[in-house]
Amino acid sequence: MIIKNQIIFIGGGNMAQAIITGLISCNVDKSNIFVADTDQDKRAEVETKFSIKTTKKILTLSENAIVILATKPDQIHKVCEEISSQLNSQIIISIAAGVQLSQIQKYLKGYDQIIRTMPNLVAQIQKSITAAYAHPNINDRNKLIVDYILNTFGDCIWLEDEKKLDAVTAISGSGPAYVFYFLQIIIQAGEEIGLSSSESQKLALKMLQGSAQFAERNISDLETIILNVTSKGGTTEQALKYFKNHSFNKIIKGAINAAYTRAKEIGEK
């Protein structure tokens, strides 16, 4: 599919830039991508990085425009009000955590060609896993276009129940930061037991990449993989015992629950 639509990002921050990187590497024509951002420095950054057009104020939307709402959740109301009078056949994609589709529709004065999504930061290297929920009135053509766009920066799953997006936010939306944090701790631990920084970084990173790829082979039975790599009386067993004795599972689940609760709170505002 060749996307000829005007693609307008409202908000040109981390996530917008991650998605733009994915779009451009999938040969979406740069001249069709625009960013509206109130922050002058952000606009300069986007222009230098991608050579695409930016504006302070939201543009006049063409009839086939795809508008990506990429500001922080607390700005969504304002930006929706700014564009609502222009909407007739455009597609609206929201990436804002917690902001419900019914709220967006209300802010857009009833306009319903909306898809709510939750991508993640690794969209930048086209590895996002994005979950999407479409307004029940979305037309098939618009859904197909959005599916194509979401797949330019990774993989995509469609949800039948919007409520699940808060759980998605807590797992894969915020998830890359958990992994970076975990990786950072492993690297520090390696240094503390005698490895150089570069040795520890390379070992930890390659271990994580390889383990994730290996887990794909049997993701539904990780228990067996763990058993297979844990010999009795060995080193892995000692580390796993330590995790269990120190309630590592509670810490991980507690952190994910904290993110989930926060996503729900944002939606209730």
Ligand SMILES: NC(=O)c1ccc[n+]([C@@H]2O[C@H](COP(=O)([O-])OP(=O)(O)OC[C@H]3O[C@@H](n4cnc5c(N)ncnc54)[C@H](OP(=O)(O)O)[C@@H]3O)[C@@H](O)[C@H]2O)c1
């Ligand atoms: N970061 C993630 O990993 C992640 C993952 C999934 C989803 N999300 C969602 O993605 C959205 C954006 O997050 P982010 O991390 O990219 O935020 P960000 O880096 O702060 O970018 C948002 C940009 O929008 C600008 N802005 C604020 N109000 C505006 C307005 N009225 N019109 C135009 N631009 C405006 C901001 O400028 P100022 O800085 O001057 O306010 C900022 O440059 C959030 O809703 C978040 O929930 C983020």
